[in-house]
Amino acid sequence: MAHKIFIATLCRVILNTARRFAYPFAPVLSRSLGVELTAITSLIAVNQATSLFGIFFGPVADRLGYRLMMLTAMAMLALGMFAGGFFPFYGVILIALFLAGMGKTIFDPAVQAYVSERVSFKRRGLAIGLIEYSWSASTLVGIPLIALLIDRFGWRAPFFVLGGLSLLGMVALGILIPGENKKFDAHQAWAPFRSAWRRLFRKRSALGAIGFAFFLSLGNDNLFVVYGAWLEKSFGLSIIALGMSTALIGLAELSGETLTAAFADRFGIKRTVLTALTLCLISYGILPFLDRNLPLSLTGLFFIFLTFEFTVVTGISLCTELLPEYRATMMSFFFAAAGMGRIAGALIGGHVWLAGGILATGLVSAAFSSLGLASLAWGLYGWRR
Numbered sequence: 001m002a003h004k005i006f007i008a009t010l011c012r013v014i015l016n017t018a019r020r021f022a023y024p025f026a027p028v029l030s031r032s033l034g035v036e037l038t039a040i041t042s043l044i045a046v047n048q049a050t051s052l053f054g055i056f057f058g059p060v061a062d063r064l065g066y067r068l069m070m071l072t073a074m075a076m077l078a079l080g081m082f083a084g085g086f087f088p089f090y091g092v093i094l095i096a097l098f099l100a101g102m103g104k105t106i107f108d109p110a111v112q113a114y115v116s117e118r119v120s121f122k123r124r125g126l127a128i129g130l131i132e133y134s135w136s137a138s139t140l141v142g143i144p145l146i147a148l149l150i151d152r153f154g155w156r157a158p159f160f161v162l163g164g165l166s167l168l169g170m171v172a173l174g175i176l177i178p179g180e181n182k183k184f185d186a187h188q189a190w191a192p193f194r195s196a197w198r199r200l201f202r203k204r205s206a207l208g209a210i211g212f213a214f215f216l217s218l219g220n221d222n223l224f225v226v227y228g229a230w231l232e233k234s235f236g237l238s239i240i241a242l243g244m245s246t247a248l249i250g251l252a253e254l255s256g257e258t259l260t261a262a263f264a265d266r267f268g269i270k271r272t273v274l275t276a277l278t279l280c281l282i283s284y285g286i287l288p289f290l291d292r293n294l295p296l297s298l299t300g301l302f303f304i305f306l307t308f309e310f311t312v313v314t315g316i317s318l319c320t321e322l323l324p325e326y327r328a329t330m331m332s333f334f335f336a337a338a339g340m341g342r343i344a345g346a347l348i349g350g351h352v353w354l355a356g357g358i359l360a361t362g363l364v365s366a367a368f369s370s371l372g373l374a375s376l377a378w379g380l381y382g383w384r385r
Contacts, residue, residue, distance in 0.1 A: 005131060007176050008070065008111045011169040012134035015077055015107055017142030018100040018162045019047065024143060024228040024245075025150065032155045033090045038350050041225045043094050045346035048221070050101030051339020057106050058332025059196045066114040066328070067177045071170055073107035076100075078166035085159030096159065103166075105339070109331035116320040116327050125269055128317040129261030136257055136309065140250025196329040205322050206330060208379010212315065213337040215372030216277065219284065219365040220308055221345025226353040226361060227301065234358075235294045245298060252302040256309030264314045270380055273314040277376065280307035281369035288359040315376075322383075341368075 022029060026040040033040075061069045080099025083092055111131065119127040149157040200206050231237050231245060256276075264272045283304040290300040316334070323330035345368075352360050 004177055005115060005127075007169075007172050008114075009131055009134045011070070011074060011173060012107065012111065012131070013137045013142060014162060014165045014169055015073070015100070015104045016135055016138035017146065018077055018081060018166075019097075019104050020138055021143055021146045021158060022047070022097060023224055025146070025155075026225065026228055027232060028150060028155060029093070033088075033093065035090055037229065039090070041346050041350045043090075043097060044225060045343045046094055047097040047101040048339045048342035048346060050098060050105045051336045051342070053102065054105045054109060054332035054336045054339070055197075055329075058109050058329040059326070061106075061110045061113065061328040061332075062196065062326055065179070066110040067173070067179055069106050069110040070114075070173055070177070073103040073105075073110070074166050074170035074173065075103075076106070077103035078163050078170065081159045081163030081166060085156050085163060088156050101339075105332075105335060108335055109328040112316065112320060112331050113328040121321050122265060124320060125264030125272075125314065125317045126261045128320065129257050129264070129313055132257045132260070132309075132313045132316070133254065135313075136250045136253035138250070139253055140247050143250065144247045196326045199326060200323055200329060200333060203323060205379045205383045206319075206333070208375050208377075209315070209319050209322060209330075210333055210337040211375030212277075212372045212379070213334050214341040215368045215375060216280075216308075216311065216315075217338040217341030218345040219281075219341075219368035219372070221342040222349045222352060222365045222368070223284070223287075223304070223345075223361050225346045225349035229353065230358055230361075231294075231297070234291065234297070245301075248298055248302055249305045252305035253309040256306045256311075257313050259306075259310045260313040260317065264317055269314055269318045270383070273311060273318055274373070274377065274380075276307055276311040276314055277369065277373045280304065280311050281366045281373065283307050284362050284366035284369060286362075288357075288362040291358050 022040065022044050026037060026044070029043075030037045030040045057069065076099045080096040080103070083099070084096030112128065115127055115131060116124065146158045149161060237245065259276075260272075283300070287297075287300040287304060290296040316331070319330055319334050320327055348364075349361070352364050
């Protein structure tokens with residue numbers, strides 16, 4: 001099982017890097033494509049919109065098998081990345097990132113459901129925490145490498161590299177993860193959707209988790225889409241420096257995932273996620289007051305992404321058990337809600353930044369995170385496994 005988790009995690013590193021590199025390099029992409037910065041943040045929002053399709057792919061994964069969906073996801077990523085590399089136009093880049101987003105939308109619920117079926121809830125925090133190392137690895141390793149590729153070979157180079165790695169990942173998954181031999185009955189095509197959706201919408205804990213995912217992600221992307229512009233404007237950072245500062249965020253995310261793996265099972269997943277979210281919203285509120293020098297600003301960003309990742313990964317561990325008979329469905333709705341939140345955050349982030357700078361950005365992110373805390377607390381009130 002360990003080697004299967006390992007290769008799936010590597011594939012997620014590729015998917016996450018493809019999905020995330022537009023954030024810190026939004027100014028670079030806007031200049032290269034000859035469009036405004038708001039056009040790139042809108043492109044990011046379209047990329048996040050792919051999460052909405054998860055509400056359909058989740059039940060399909062529960063019915064057809066998780067391996068098939070993982071292979072499909074890697075194929076879509078490869079197609080999108082090669083298209084973006086060969087055809088360097090705004091419309092094609094939009095489609096390329098859309099396909100990358102679709103790949104992640106399909107892959108994530110499938111791999112988490114696959115692992116959750118094979119790992120007990122008592123060890124779930126550790127298992128999910130290890131899988132989620134792929135998120136921090138994309139920032140800690142993937143984004144700095146993207147920066148080097150852009151600096152040396154131009155902004156199109158990352159698309160070709162990510163496309164080739166996607167094909168390799170697809171082959172490795174096909175070899176190492178056996179098929180599940182599930183069959184599709186065309187006469188019952190809509191049955192899995194009806195039963196899964198009905199069960200989810202009748203579950204208070206599931207609805208609370210969906211609201212939590214939406215507001216938490218909205219608050220984070222409100223900051224994430226502009227932090228590169230903030231650092232570039234306030235401290236004059238170069239492309240390489242932006243890539244290296246993003247690696248610091250990756251280290252913060254790695255620390256958050258490690259906290260989940262180390263403490264969530266020990267102290268209780270429910271208690272841990274509520275505590276982590278409280279620390280996250282406090283970190284947003286403090287950030288504007290650290291805008292005095294680069295070390296203080298980076299320290300503030302470090303704690304924001306540490307507590308945010310701690311919250312998200314622990315929340316994922318919890319959500320894998322809220323609807324155990326439809327794990328992929330639950331997780332796909334969780335990610336769909338998170339995607340909707342990121343769409344909203346990406347759309348408002350640029351405008352909030354232009355209107356009030358980092359002060360407005362920090363306070364708005366804290367406010368939406370507070371709503372996420374309220375939603376989760378309502379959903380989990382009285383919940384027991």
